[in-house]
Amino acid sequence: MPPAEPVAAVPSPTDAALIAAWQGGDEQAAAELVRRHARALARFLAGAGAPEADLDDVVQETFIRAFRAVATFRGQCRFRTWLLTIGGNVLKDAHRRAKRSRVVPLGDDLRSTDGDPHERAVAAEAEGRLGEGLQQLPRLQREVFLLRAQQGLEYEEIAAALGTTPGAARVHYHHAVKRLKECLK
Amino acid sequence: MKDDATFHDAKLHELAQRLGTRAAERLDVDRTAHAVVARLREEARAPARPSVWSRPAWLKIAAALVVVAGAGVVARGMWPARPSAAAPVETVDLSGMSAPQLRELLRSVEQPGAPEPVSSQDVGLEDLSPAQLRALLASLETETS
Numbered sequence: 184m185p186p187a188e189p190v191a192a193v194p195s196p197t198d199a200a201l202i203a204a205w206q207g208g209d210e211q212a213a214a215e216l217v218r219r220h221a222r223a224l225a226r227f228l229a230g231a232g233a234p235e236a237d238l239d240d241v242v243q244e245t246f247i248r249a250f251r252a253v254a255t256f257r258g259q260c261r262f263r264t265w266l267l268t269i270g271g272n273v274l275k276d277a278h279r280r281a282k283r284s285r286v287v288p289l290g291d292d293l294r295s296t297d298g299d300p301h302e303r304a305v306a307a308e309a310e311g312r313l314g315e316g317l318q319q320l321p322r323l324q325r326e327v328f329l330l331r332a333q334q335g336l337e338y339e340e341i342a343a344a345l346g347t348t349p350g351a352a353r354v355h356y357h358h359a360v361k362r363l364k365e366c367l368k
Numbered sequence: 369m370k371d372d373a374t375f376h377d378a379k380l381h382e383l384a385q386r387l388g389t390r391a392a393e394r395l396d397v398d399r400t401a402h403a404v405v406a407r408l409r410e411e412a413r414a415p416a417r418p419s420v421w422s423r424p425a426w427l428k429i430a431a432a433l434v435v436v437a438g439a440g441v442v443a444r445g446m447w448p449a450r451p452s453a454a455a456p457v458e459t460v461d462l463s464g465m466s467a468p469q470l471r472e473l474l475r476s477v478e479q480p481g482a483p484e485p486v487s488s489q490d491v492g493l494e495d496l497s498p499a500q501l502r503a504l505l506a507s508l509e510t511e512t513s
Contacts, residue, residue, distance in 0.1 A: 210408070213404065213405055213408060221395060221397045221401070225388065225395045226387070228388070229387065230384070235391045239395060242400055246400075247408065247411075250404075310387055329384070333387060363380060364376050364380060367383075
């Protein structure tokens with residue numbers, strides 16, 4: 184029996200390659216982009232106030248809008264960052280339509296079965312307060328905060344995605360942090 | 369104090385990173401991907417909605433006619449209506465009138481706010497100015513004398 188040859192890891196295609204493939208009619212490329220970014224998008228949207236019951240719909244709508252407008256994506260930031268900003272717009276429209284605003288519900292977090300129940304409850308309460316605090320912020324401050332603190336993006340990347348300057352993004356972030364700390368006291 | 373602030377910053381970051389994680393974990397990514405692809409396929413199959421300018425020609429012509437008719441109505445409303453030249457008039461044979469009758473007629477024409485003079489379609493008396501009527505009267509007086 185011949186020795187097994189080492190299997191070379193196949194590099195996964197870049198987002199740009201998948202976008203080009205989708206534009207060339209490859210549906211699987213679109214599906215791969217969704218699989219790759221859906222969870223990060225869902226996390227961002229949930230943090231920004233999307234009710235969990237509507238999360239799948241908002242995620243789908245964001246991807247549909249992104250694919251429709253993909254020709255306008257010039258690579259000024261990463262595809263995921265661009266996607267998150269589209270998600271912010273979709274969520275804003277959804278809130279406007281529904282005239283409702285809800286943070287990630289406390290009960291959903293308490294449904295989790297891992298860890299100490301008391302710690303879970305404390306953590307869930309803190310998350311709930313943070314979610315409520317985020318809803319009190321102006322949209323730009325909220326999105327800058329989430330892109331920075333939740334998604335871990337650099338100010339340059341945030342500024343490019345939101346059409347502002349890194350300095351302004353930094354100021355928005357610090358205002359958001361100051362107000363959120365007050366909510367968590 | 370600084371340690372306290374750092375602690376709060378770290379706590380805030382930790383919370384922010386956890387925010388929405390459970391909701392995102394519950395998302396069925398494969399199902400979402402299938403749904404998105406299905407919607408994209410459906411959109412690609414659906415015929416593009418025709419724009420106004422690609423509708424049939426008759427629709428454009430009808431729209432143009434409506435615009436022209438509307439403009440006409442608006443224009444008529446903007447300018448005061450001109451007196452109709454074909455107003456109904458009573459036919460009077462001027463040649464059969466005596467000099468006093470003509471003088472009476474002239475007086476009524478010259479009076480402000482007087483009713484419209486009786487005019488003749490044949491002669492077009494309504495078109496004559498007082499001076500012309502006076503000249504006409506003078507000529508008739510000459511004829512009768």
